[in-house]
Amino acid sequence: MKLLCAIPKKRTQIGLVERKFFAPEQAGFRSHEECMSHALTLAEVVQRRSISGQQPIYVCFIDFQKVFDTAPHEALFLNMERAGVSGKCLAFFRALYVDSWMHIRLGDGSRILSIRICHGLRQSDPTSPLLFNIFINDLLNNCRQYGLEVPWIDCGEPGEERPHGNRLAGRLFADDVVLLAPAPETLAASMQQVSAWADRWEMSIGASKCGVMVIHGDSQRIRSRSWRLQNQEIPIVEKYRYLGVCLTPTLDEKAHVDEMIAKMHRGTAIARPFPSDPSICIAIRTRALRMCIIQPATWGTEWCGMKHPNVSRLQTAANRAMRLVGVGCSM
Numbered sequence: 001m002k003l004l005c006a007i008p009k010k011r012t013q014i015g016l017v018e019r020k021f022f023a024p025e026q027a028g029f030r031s032h033e034e035c036m037s038h039a040l041t042l043a044e045v046v047q048r049r050s051i052s053g054q055q056p057i058y059v060c061f062i063d064f065q066k067v068f069d070t071a072p073h074e075a076l077f078l079n080m081e082r083a084g085v086s087g088k089c090l091a092f093f094r095a096l097y098v099d100s101w102m103h104i105r106l107g108d109g110s111r112i113l114s115i116r117i118c119h120g121l122r123q124s125d126p127t128s129p130l131l132f133n134i135f136i137n138d139l140l141n142n143c144r145q146y147g148l149e150v151p152w153i154d155c156g157e158p159g160e161e162r163p164h165g166n167r168l169a170g171r172l173f174a175d176d177v178v179l180l181a182p183a184p185e186t187l188a189a190s191m192q193q194v195s196a197w198a199d200r201w202e203m204s205i206g207a208s209k210c211g212v213m214v215i216h217g218d219s220q221r222i223r224s225r226s227w228r229l230q231n232q233e234i235p236i237v238e239k240y241r242y243l244g245v246c247l248t249p250t251l252d253e254k255a256h257v258d259e260m261i262a263k264m265h266r267g268t269a270i271a272r273p274f275p276s277d278p279s280i281c282i283a284i285r286t287r288a289l290r291m292c293i294i295q296p297a298t299w300g301t302e303w304c305g306m307k308h309p310n311v312s313r314l315q316t317a318a319n320r321a322m323r324l325v326g327v328g329c330s331m
Contacts, residue, residue: 002126005096008089009127016134021083023137028174029129036302038173039243043251043303045150045168045180046215056217057148058187061240062177062194062229063209068132069120073097075201076121076135083134093131096122119202135201136175142193143169143179146186173243184221187212195230205229211237215249245300253304261317264297268321275324285325294318 016022027033046057076097080090100117121128147169169190170179179194181187198205212227212234219236227234239248239255246256271293275285298318304310 005125005127008092009130012085012089013130016083016085019084021137022133023140023172025140025168025170026133026137026172028172028176029133035173035243036245036300038171039245039300040303042171042178042180042242043245043247045148046251049148049150050216055182057215058181058184058217058222059213059215060179060181060187060191060227060229060234061211061213061237061242062179063206064175064177064198065204065206067136067175067203068123068128070203071121071132071135072119072202073100074118076131079134079137080131083137085134093127096125096127132174136172139172139177139194139197140169142197143190146181146190146193148180148182176243178242184225188225188227191227191229191234195228198230205232207232207234210234211240213237213240213247213249215247215251217249219249245303253307253310256300256304257310257313260297260300261313264293264317264321267293267297268324272324275321282325286322289321289325293321 022030027035027038049055049057077090077094080093085093097117102115102117104113104115106113121131144167147167149166150168151166168180170177177194179187179190181190195205197203207229210229212222213236214222219238222236227236239246241247241259246259248255271289274280275289277285298305298314301310301314305314
């Protein structure tokens with residue numbers, strides 16, 4: 001079944017890529033895109049604006065609740081038709097979802113409930129990432145007019161006329177969304193557009209996991225007003241972990257380094273009995289420590305690892321972990 005699904009998925013994806021259908025802000029499930037480079041792009045835009053002496057950047061991090069499990073099927077098919085998917089490919093995708101049922105057997109086994117499934121993408125299906133990108137593709141369309149003016153990019157909608165082509169409204173990595181705006185008013189307007197999109201397509205936003213922040217600016221400007229998404233209060237944060245990178249209002253790399261070192265210490269404390277057990281081959285203990293503790297804990301060093309003080313602190317923490325097996329560690 002997976003092999004069969006891969007055929008129309010590949011044809012559809014090639015056609016949409018050739019037509020430049022996908023939003024340039026979206027990097028999730030895209031070829032030649034990486035999670036860390038996506039996060040670094042955000043930091044690069046902020047730093048370039050700061051160096052050029054421009055105004056602060058107002059940011060809203062948005063977390064959708066279980067988008068994969070709640071996407072309405074009919075809304076998905078409508079977006080596919082708007083994207084130009086038709087004929088046998090569209091019929092194939094409809095057939096995958098149109099007659100989906102869930103059967104529930106009660107504890108005593110005496111009764112089976114049948115419930116028709118009208119929401120959610122198929123798990124472990126090769127077509128699901130593509131269908132998700134089609135579904136969420138227009139999220140930032142109405143936000144571009146409120147975005148940052150970045151001369152070196154082109155984020156306009158496909159077509160000849162791109163009135164907001166040099167405006168960056170935000171970044172998308174699958175369902176991880178960050179809105180960018182040059183002023184509090186424009187950020188609030190973008191948040192209203194996202195709320196309207198979520199209401200229209202029956203999506204829910206987890207307000208407790210969202211956050212509003214101003215980078216290289218006065219935090220009082222965002223504390224003097226209320227921030228809402230889908231009529232939910234959005235907290236103002238001084239630190240937010242976006243795609244595994246710890247971001248602060250000053251883009252302080254030290255905050256991310258502190259988190260990496262703390263994570264390495266926690267992992268070492270939990271796994272201490274295994275790497276310090278002399279009955280286990282030293283090569284196995286060393287490899288396990290590197291793969292399970294040091295490598296996950298140093299996620300994001302592409303951003304903060306270019307400065308000697310940061311590398312020195314990380315190297316010290318890694319060496320401390322590797323002493324459990326009696327060897328050194330070179331990062």
